[in-house]
Amino acid sequence: MNNIEIKLKDLVKDLFAGEKIDVLIGYENGSLPLRSRPCFVHSAGEVDRLVWNSYCTNNLAVYLPRIFQRQEHKKEETPPPRVGIIAKGCDARSVVGLLKENQVIKENIIVIGMPCSGMIDPAKVEAALDGAGPYSCQGEVDGSLEVTTSSGEKKRLKREEVTAEACLECSHPLAEGADLQIEGEPKEACDERYEKIREFEAKSTEERWQSFVKEISKCIRCYACRQACPNCYCKICFVDQTKPRWIGASDELSNVMIYHIGRIFHQAGRCVECDACVHACPMDIDLRLFTQKLVKDVKELFDYVPGLSVEELPPLWTFKQDDSQSFITEP
Amino acid sequence: MNKTVDNWEPKIVAFLCNWCSYAGADLAGVSRLQYPPNLRVIRVPCSGRINPLYIVKALQQGVDGVLVSGCHPGDCHYISGNLVARRKFALLKNFLAYLGIEPERVQFSWVSASEGSRFAALIEKVVDEVKELGPAKKLVKKGL
Amino acid sequence: MANPYFPKLVTIEKITIENEARDLKTFRLAFCNRDDKKSFKYECGQFAMLSVPGAGESPIGIASSPLDEQYLEFTVKCYPTGVVTTALHNLEEGARIGVRGPYGNSFPLKELERKNVLIVGGGFAFTTLRSTIRYMLNEKSRARFENITVIYGARSPGELIYKPELKEWEERDEIEMYVTVDRGDEDWKGREGFVPAVLQEIAPSSENAIVLVCGPPIMLKFTMLPLLDLGFSPDRIITSLERRMSCGIGKCGRCNIGTMYVCKDGPVLSYKQIQELSEEIF
């Protein structure tokens, strides 16, 4: 057990002992190699389930609106729970977004910031193993990950090569503004970003369209990207509306494209680049290529970075007199 | 691109705000200014009323171009509707172009109630540009 | 291979607006093809899929009686979020739509023979009950049933459906009618009160009797206890369920409750069967 994990458990035990929280959202060991998964801890006795390692990819903030909405389904009235949540830099920024949009009760949450050193992307590992999931994992040795394939072959993968894209490009590894902080050494913030976006922008219109078609053609409309996103808390998503019915139900390409355009555009000024959608996608669609474009534009056009301040107005709720209007058609 | 298609005329949906651009279009008509007849006008209360999905949905239904026009900045009937919309439009314009949809397919402009001739010139320009592109194929729902 | 999803073409012959809110209409349909008419044999309590091209399909209970040989009737409520119901309501007489069915089981009319029949209905869930009443009152079949008692309630006088028929039935001797509204208006001279309360007040005898009860879930919930109190055993309380459906033929999985599919094993179920289901129904 690593040092951070011990500190975390002690802290959470204290929170339960002091009756500060009713439930803690954290990570536990998953049932597959390289997977830690969200878990809900309800008492000090269960705290030992918690883990902190390089596989905690899920954005836990997605559960916050639900945990408060859940109450509404219950028959007897109970007060909203007090929730502790373990947060990497990205999770904490999502929490800020949810607070800003009044989706969670501020007084009822305690954010525990983790010193995140970047997570491993199981999809990258799978790709490195020719498409098959690893059969077991022996852990990290000297900056490399040791795994065994289902045919029994042992392989070493460089940590950097299998680190999630979002983590490599992470600008805020530390959960700044968290209520409690677990000390440790987070990964360094990355300033060199959007290289892939710039590359894509430089391509011809036709090339870009072909890439968009190629990515979206993979979609099976399972809505995992939507469900995994902390920002997608709408009670009725536009794709499920019947009047008007924005898009048809079939997997005809234009339907699927409009779903993705609608969803991604709805994240403008809100997306924290956590890649929860990317990791959730079973078909490995490169959603980051599209979500990040909006993040970049919002930064460049409106000088706004989501998830850093609860008070600052979101960019699309406001305006400046001198906002760029170079896109306006002049006859 | 498919530049010369026999007898093809583009279909363009124009979302015009009630207070300025729609009145501007009206003025162009009343003043008997000539402009191409390719528009299908949808009057909206304010350019701030435009949901990006209106634009995308119009493209899916097979229009060759979309034009959104509202009051000039500072002239909005609702004070700031067009200014808030301007941010949304800037992002949308960039985003659709980024995905590979020709930028000329989706255009935004400001036309006031007194600018009949600006309206006519704007339509002339938009129709010309869309004609140059040829019929829309991207994002269009597959034929039945 | 016959395509079970393919609807038969019908023409809307007549549209009757049933209520004040104008969101309940009865559609009288006629098959465009003679063979289709012949093959569409239905019983009281069954439903069919109505389809409006471009909008989709909806399962709707059949409101006419199998003895109404000239036509087929459905009463449809238009919901603000209902795609098909809205499309249907926007149509005019003469329009063509599709019908697929009939589907599901029916009210156990055989078992009702030589018995007293109590019918309890609320709101517009009265449609398949109306089918049953029409059937029982028909001169060809009336002799097979003993006393027929009907308790029917709606929110307000304007929301009562099949008004001309209600009036006609009230004037007949072979059926006992109790029509009630939750709240009356100045012109309302009839009964006021919720269906369960009226039921308790009238207290029809459960001897040699079976009850058919249809209504919104909340009404059903509060009607069961008084019925049991009156001595109706759960197997003699017959009701009809509603679920979202797509296929109507037990494949699409939407209406699945336990091992049952409402579309083919229902929609008509006894209260006894409902109690045996694990999922809460109302």
Next chain:
Amino acid sequence: MLQGLIKKEDLKKLIASVKKEGTFYGLIRGSEGLSLSELGPDDEVTLDYSNFKMPPKRQFFPFSEVICTYEDESMTDLPLSEEKAVIFGVRPCDALSLLYLDKIFIDEKFTDPYYRSRRDNSLIISLACREPLKTCFCTSVGASPAGKKGADILAFEVKDSLLFEACSEKGTRFMENYPAIFKKPGKADIKARDEEVSAAEKRVQTIDLSGITEKLQGCFDSPLWEEISQRCLGCGVCTYTCPTCHCFGLYDEKVELKGRRIRVQDSCMFPSFTLEASGHNPRTSNEERMRQRIMHKFRYTVENFEDIFCVGCGRCISNCPVNMDIRETLAEVIK
């Protein structure tokens, strides 16, 4: 039982011969990973895989399928597919899933003609498993790495050859059609196959599912469902990648006056699945939907069809964004 040996490199000959009458589907590894695709004689057939992402139900029950079209006020139903197809490389667990789907789509009273015609026109050659995945549990639910159920022919990899074994009349007829391609296998080949099979079988992890249906009967109102479903995000990955999930919806899509009615796969994990036009929804919570999915597969289908509608392929486990593991869920129920 007819057996025949074919050199791996001779698969191309087989594909070329099949192509004369129909389509040959097999696995190829392209830029987008492994997928079941139409093959030509020049394509390199992939044999070294554990399983592929989308289950073979997609061949028979595509995500969306037009069932009729209309114009003005007339409707036309669509002609059935007459494409003859050979599907090679399906794993035995997935082959078994097709028998379950048959029970849904083909019955005495109503048969789905689109599904049926594709099934009738296809021949399934499954390929026995050698490298079960961490997520596989087929032997616990009635399937096995060399199971024959649902296959017309079962193929085994034996060194540089494939050993074909006919498991149905259709399969026998197919093999008899190509006498030049298949050779008689030797004793050593059979022995090698048997060793492979038992090794693979041993490698599949097992879970104890005895009495699962009875247990499920008793735990409808158990607090367990809330506990398990807390983590679930409510997406459709598990149902869409499941080889036996078959729920669907019928929708209309319209452009101007023309339109089509489409059968589209749907998922019981979505709230809209049971949402009625009135706004009433009998299953509003994640918890109820999760319970429905598990109950449907492990209890209702057992009572209706005497089969657990799960073949242990593990797709719902490996693809789940939050690592919901159906094996653990079932273990909780049994506990």
